[in-house]
Amino acid sequence: MTGAKRYHPLLILFDLWKLIRNSGFIALFLFVIKAGSDSYFIIYGRLIFLLVFGISLISIVLKWFTHKYVLDDVSFHLYKGVFNKTEQTVPFAKIQNVHRHTSLFHRLFKVTSIHFETGMAGDDAAVKFEVISPAEADRMEAKIAGADREGRAEHLNGGDLEQAACQTALPRQISNRSIHFEPTRKDIIKASFTSLSFLVLIPILGSLYSKIDDIFHVEKQAEGLFKSILSSWWMITIIIIVLAVASTAFGIVRTFLKYGKYQISSDQDRIYISKGVLDETAFSISKERVQAVIISQSLMKRWLGLAEVKLISAGSAGNEELGGNSLYPYLPVRRAYEMVSEILPGYEVSQNMLRLPAKSLWMRMLRPSWIWILATAALFYFKPTVWKMEQAWWMLSIALLILVVMSRLLDFFNTRYLLKDHFIQFKTGSLATNLFVSKREKVIEVHITRSLFQKWMGLASIETINRAKPVHHASVTDVPLEAARSFYHWYGGRQNDIKVE
Incomplete structure (x- = not known):
């Protein structure tokens, strides 16, 4: 453990702040709301709370004294433990994604947090520095970037090694990045309506009123006020207008705080995503x-001509602050297609894809719908009365059957597939659609399945599996048997794409 460094001393204050934040409501309930209670449940609850809080305080201090780290040229070395000492080594080559987050706390003390995500599973899947100086974070990222370049340099021919070595020596901060997208005011406003952020204000006000009523019991005092407001049509009109304006403004502000200063950029090695006005978040991969690309559209996004581009990677995709590995949730469709090729020159997205044959539609229509069958059985058994109609159960069953048929029709017309050179594309979905794009060398496994009915109709289902957390599956059902055979032979050529060291 020679040269090991302790984590930033502000980590103690940061962990203390998280402890107070997470236990604040329990403390408010036990010591303020139930201050005069003689219940044994409350009394023992206070004692248990103080005991757990005290142990947590001690563990925070011990954690800072016993947790240390070392960086060498190839890996992280992490040390922790009070009585049982443990050491963890994480090679830079295992780092998949780099994730930075600068909250209001970090900004006040001019620090940041950085997570290095690996392709491994478990609690040790990421190397986390919750509080760290920006200079130290930059130094770590530069080492990771240097390791990436060195790894690629090993595959170059001798004539290119000198150039690769020069590139490796360049620090990350001066690498040339190309900016691909920065949202305009129009994009922010469109995103606020597409995400329905303006609808969030009313539930927040309702929740706030409920909590205030639990503490101060204001419902009885406000009952007379509500009656007088509801008895006046012009007061109701004014309140509706004010709520509509406030909700719209709230949605726009909320979206701006979340997606303001959003930027998608890239250099030769990595893709960078940053966003946030109060809480700044940055992510690089x-x-x-990148194992695959998914371009998804909800029903509303399809109406507005928007799409979301997601990157499937071997590292964790659970970055709540960035919404997974999403580039931007509200990109114009044409720009989304263009950006994939700009950021990942090795990927191609084709809009000319193959449709399913007519017999695939018959296959989908004849396939049993267990949802409809079970729902009809339940409706027949209980026979609910709707609008005083005792025989409404069979009308509900027919309505559900129509929805199932319409969903299958839309799914049939939206489904596409394409095999082109080293690339594969699937488009599936009914109201919402997903376009999956991957390279043959990134697909680790394929499946071809055929049910008895599919055999009769000369159809099959094909599926790809890509490395991710969790493993990503993409499939198309009811493709022609000839297409399934082509898919099998196409994947057989993967051995020519993989370079064995």
């Missing part, structure tokens, strides 16, 4: 780690 190595281009070599």
Whole structure:
């Protein structure tokens, strides 16, 4: 453990702040709301709370004294433990994604947090520095970027090694980045309506009123006020207008705080995503780690001509602050297609894809719908009365059957597939659609399945599996048997794409 460094001393204050934040409501309930209670449940609850809070305080201090780290040229070395000492080594080559987050706390003390995500599973899947100086975070990212370049340099021919070594020596801060997208005011406003952020204000006000009523019991005092307001049509009109304006403004502000200063950029090695006005978040992923691309559209996004581009990587995709590995949730469709090729030159997205044959539609229509069957059985058994109609159960069953048929029709017309050189594309979905794009070398496994009915109709289902957390599956059902055979032979050529060291 020679040269090991302790984590930033502000980590103690940061962990203390998280402890107070997470236990604040329990403390408010036990010591303020139930201050005069003689219940044994409350009395023992206070004692248990103080005991757990005290142990947590001690563990925070011990954690800072016993947790240390070392960086060498190739890996992280992490040390922790009070009585049982443990050491963890994480090679830079295992780092998939780099994730930075600068909250209001970090900004006040001019620090940041950085997580290095690996392709491994478990609690040790990421190397986390919850509080760290920006200079130290930059130094770590530069080492990771240097390791990426060195890894690629090993695959170059001798004539290119000198150039690769020069590139490796360049620090990350001076690498040339190309900016691909920064939202305009129009994009922010469109995103606020597409995400329905303006509808969030009313539930927040309702929840706030409920909590205030639990503490101060204001419902009885406000009952007379509500009656007088509801008896006046012009007061109701004014309140509706004010709520509509406030909700719209709230949605726009909320979206701006979340997606303001959003930027998608890239350099030769990595893709960078940053956003946030109060809480700043930055995420980067190595281009070599991208396993697939998904372009998704909800029903509303399809109406507005928007799409979301997601990157499937071997590292964790659970970055709540960035919404997974999403580039931007509200990109114009044409720009989304263009950006994939700009950021990942090795990927191609084609809009000319193959449709399913007519017999696939018959296959989908004849396939049993267990949802409809079970729902009809339940409706027949209980026979609920709707609008005083005792025989409404069969009308509900027919309505559900129509929805199932319409969903299958939409799914049939939206489904596409394409095999082109080293690339594969699937488009599936009914109201919402997903376009999956991957390279043959990134697909680790394929499946071809055929049910008895599919055999009779000369159809099959094909599926790809990509490395991710969790493993990502993409499939198309009821493709022609000839297409399934082509898919099998296409994947057989993967051995020519994989370079064995």
